[in-house]
Amino acid sequence: MTGSRQRDLLTREAAHLAPGASEEAAVGERVFTSGVGTVLTDADGNRYLDFAAGTLTQSLGHCHPEVVAALTEQARRLWNVHDFATADRAELCELLAALLPAELDTYAYFSTGAEVVEAALRAVAAVAPPGRNRLGALRYGFHGKTQGARLLVHWDIGYQSLAGNSVLGYSPYCYRCPLELTYPSCGVRCADLVRKHIADKPNISALVFEPVLGAAGVIVPPPGYWERIGAACRANGVLLVADEVLTGGGRTGTFLASEQLGIEPDLVTLAKGMASGFPFAVLAGRREVLRHPEIDRAGSTASTFASNPLGIAAALATLTVLRRDQLLTQVRVLGDVLAARLATLHDRHPMLGDVRGLGLLWGLEFVRDRTTRTPAPELARAVYRRALDLGLRTALGGNILRLAPPFTLDAAELDQGLDLLDQALTETAEVTR
Missing domain, CATH: 3.40.640.10 (Type I PLP-dependent aspartate aminotransferase-like (Major domain))
Structure with missing residues (x-):
């Protein structure tokens, strides 16, 4: 959740900062203060697995x-x-x-x-x-x-x-x-x-x-x-x-x-x-x-x-x-695990119309109905926000969530992040029925 310290900082900067931030920043409403490896910390002390790797930039994680x-x-x-x-x-x-x-x-x-x-x-x-x-x-x-x-x-x-x-x-x-x-x-x-x-x-x-x-x-x-x-x-x-x-x-x-x-x-x-x-x-x-x-x-x-x-x-x-450190091999190995887990999530969550990607770059496309394939940006935003509240950062854009974790994450962190994503999908489905 966005705590008091973050709300205060966001209010102060809003008096002067031009609008037009990215959708993920505007919806997420977080103030990050530090990052180590795959983990970000916000101004209220909350921690997040960063499956967006900065802005898909932190191949080695934060502050290697x-x-x-x-x-x-x-x-x-x-x-x-x-x-x-x-x-x-x-x-x-x-x-x-x-x-x-x-x-x-x-x-x-x-x-x-x-x-x-x-x-x-x-x-x-x-x-x-x-x-x-x-x-x-x-x-x-x-x-x-x-x-x-x-x-x-x-x-x-x-x-x-x-x-x-x-x-x-x-x-x-x-x-x-x-x-x-x-x-x-x-x-x-x-x-x-x-x-x-x-x-x-x-x-x-x-x-x-x-x-x-x-x-x-x-x-x-x-x-x-x-x-x-x-x-x-x-x-x-x-x-x-x-x-x-x-x-x-x-x-x-x-x-x-x-x-x-x-x-x-x-x-x-x-x-x-x-x-x-x-x-x-x-x-x-x-x-x-x-x-x-x-x-x-x-x-x-x-x-x-x-x-x-x-x-x-x-x-x-x-x-x-x-x-x-042969991280390209790591990307391929973890990419195979990510592909298998996301295929399972696709089977379990009808709001996911399509899941596609290579290596450690994946896109989840949200739809209101798999038959009509009507884009559902409101569902993508809800899952994105709920995942943040649970401690997982992804990359939001329209009706798409992108996953692009650092190459240096381990199998346990990958599983943890996908468990949090699964929970966010489940809880969003429950409140939007």
Whole structure:
């Protein structure tokens, strides 16, 4: 429950703080004061298992001691010298080269997911041949809140309607197929239409996409989707730009989700899992793209906080632990357990219309009725709030709850969190009958 200390702090800040917080913050009404590993503590001393991992950022959990030590040591020495080389940058480059597919051997460093997506768009514009002046993207995609990222998916704000330069293809949203087909008898028609309208067009320079759509509710593509699209893009000279801001860094059980979906991107954007919640982003690409003469101009990969020593220190510590402790294996093992337990919850709770995911990234879609599949955001909010009261934090968005716990949780914590989720589902069903 939100105690007196938290209510006081929320009241004080509301007098000055602009509205527009995330749905989970607005509904949750919590004031967190500390975090260790998988556990958060609020201002009234209540503790929570964090199955949202910050904002899907805390791959190693909160305040991992090696990341804290690296940041503390770096903070004593140097914070910002623009994008000059610093002592750890070469080592981070080499570590990324060991973790990423071999063809992605060239990197640029930024501060946020939206910033690195914008950098990828600039790179595409720089290398695109004459006539290839449009971009492809997927419906339901999310690439950030800056103007370029918004225009990719034609996301308007208020009364402002800016004409996007992108062509939108169908996402592999099997649960709510816009073509009203059923997999596998559909023959993956959505992929064929992406090929027809994007991959095969001579005026498309790149397809920008999330391999697994995150903000849309963890939409996992069926077999055959990316294989068809990727091959067609490659054959027609359309660059593949994988937005792995959310999935990159091992969240799905491989360092890139692209690896297990059969995608060979030309550019990849990474951010959330790179530096344990410290603002840091990476643009990784093939050398023929990121070393193209049109990109090799002063300032093209620089910004105020790009390559800052603190972000590099946090990323180097995070990825070192990820590799040394074989956490990708841990993600796959725990992901299998999570999949089995969530399948059981789906069988037991009719309000769960669909449960889908990979590794330690899952989406629970709430419906009023499984036959009509009418979205039930009110049920998602009620379960989210009840789970918080019981001591479990998830990620809320519309009629979706996302589960994305830290990679470092153990089997007992996973079971405990899912027991709390089961209890929240049961109690919500009882009061909403």
